Amino acid sequence: MLRSLAALLLMSTAALADTADGEALKAMTWDQIVEEARGGTVNWFMWGGADTINRYVSDHVGGVLKRDYDITLNRVGIADAADVVNMVLTEKEAGVADAGAVDLIWINGENFRSMKQADLAFCGYTDLLPNNALVNWDNPAIANDFGVPVDGCEVPWNTVQFAFAHDSAVVTEPPRDMGALLAWIKANPGQFTYPAPPDFTGSVFVRHVFYHAAGGADALLGPFDQAKFDAAAAKTWAILNEIEPFLWREGQTYPNTIAQLNELFANGEVAFTFNYDPSQFGLAVQAGTYPETTRSFGMTDGTIGNTNYTLIPFNSPNKAAAMVVQNLLLSGEEQLEKAKPEVWGASPAIDIARTSAEVQDGFAAIEGHPSVVSADELAKAALPELQADWLTAIEAGWQAQVGN
């Protein structure tokens, strides 16, 4: 009984671990990798907070993978990619080198840096993906993830740019630059707030104020610089402490998560919400959560944009299948599918000019949701992300100086 159980366990590990050896895969052709991937299961850990995205991944992407590649996609919903970083890290500590539970992660920014810090990513394979040719790696916003070089350790999936949303029936003329927004907050007490960093979205709002205080992002690019940080940070905390009494609940508390801010906006407690992914506003209107009169906008002095990626952990036992998933996600057809507002409305991470005529026509035919500011409009004033060291310093400084 015990022996057969052990044999069964051994067999299942062998079956699971057959594409754990990434170096062997790198020596293969793409057709061989697709062949290796057949029958594999990909455990994809990704933020699970939007039904539409979940549906697109589980039903549409999962369906294509099963039909064309005999790959089973198992979507695992999580609240924060940091949870998965911890999982893979614990596996590494426990010596699990070729049978990890995670095959693919939706990730970027600080969590990507953590994965690199502890050497948890499978790297140097992205050139093997045929659809990698569609990616414009000369674009620094793609080749660097929050200032950290991608180095073939992850594959871009979407690009996003931060935008604000308001109810046009309540606020007819929203402020259009950071200075005007700060003035608006003081003139309308209790109508504005932002999630407390380190919430991902609250953190990026504070970075906009940081850029404003520093007189633009240009001086802040590059490695962390304590002197530059101190100068800009002092002004930032002064601004944020000055507006604090005019925030929701007189600034005595802040929402803990972006979900709580969205709830406050949906209930009319505050006049604005904001998001890295403006398509979320349209989805919330479709779901009946936000009023039909919701509109969104960027800032004339720019809003921050970034790219998000998929990454294969070093110990994934299904690397071949995970690579096939990544290649499929990069295809013109899939990038077009998820760009449709009724599906998700996510901006592509590939250079559309490199896709087929059909795909290009498809992108041209997309009509945006009236509540979602177009990516072209936002792109007129785009700001870069800072390197991860800046982010952690800003978050820690906010907690000590503003949110205490």
Place this chain on the structure above:
Amino acid sequence: MTGRANPFWLLAPALLVLGGLFLSALGLTLIRSFRYMPVIGLTEPDLAAYAAVLASPGFLASLGLSLWIAVASTGISAVLALGAALLLRQTFPGRRLIGFLVQMNLTVPHVVGAVGMAYLVSQSGVFARLAHAAGVIDAPGQFPALTQDPFAIGIILLYVWKEVPFITLILLANLQSIGADHEATARSLGASPWQAFRHVTLPMLRPGLLAASALVFAFAFGAYEIPLLLGASTPKALPVLAWQSYTNVDLAARPEAAAMAVIIALIGLATLLAYAHFAQPMADRGRDAR
């Protein structure tokens, strides 16, 4: 071979789960809290993480908040549950229905209760909307802040709502095994209802009440999800602070998270020891009195 002769085999499955999952995880947390984490290059164990945690400005406020939440929730729940149990012990029309209603929410998960509490008592919740419809308030901000508030009222309300049935259940079981004889005897010897309760029933109930309260205290002190959903952004309850540190993007912050978890565990342990210290002699005394 009988089960009585070999209690080890009966205990083995439970010990396996306890030792394999709980104690090994606790051990790993301890090791990490001493800053031993070779995977990120920490190989010299020391106590720096504890020093950093104890010296960080938010820690004492968080500790105080968590203690306040646990003490208030436990105290209020225990008093209400005692009343409910004494009431439900008696026979009156509708007792079964009320008993069912009191215990219904035992099956509702804490998180679901917290979301419901937010829908009810937040500044744009059901009560605020009723107040608005009745013309009492004009805007959400005029409704008293009961969630994300500095006194953790929302969190305490949720725990009271959730834990009263739990303590009531334990007290009712106790009351059933105690029976009505002792109290009746006291009454026949001339004790007033209050005296009979104060000097006879309450001392006999005290071990059960203390045991249930210790569990509630340890849970309310160590639980993460309710303060996250209903709590203010500052100060954060201790478990929320620990989780935030555990998910800090800088892997070097993990030892501090582990140190906080160990401190939470130590306080939980101290509660149980205090319970054992106070409850055991009392139970003995109760037995002697019989």
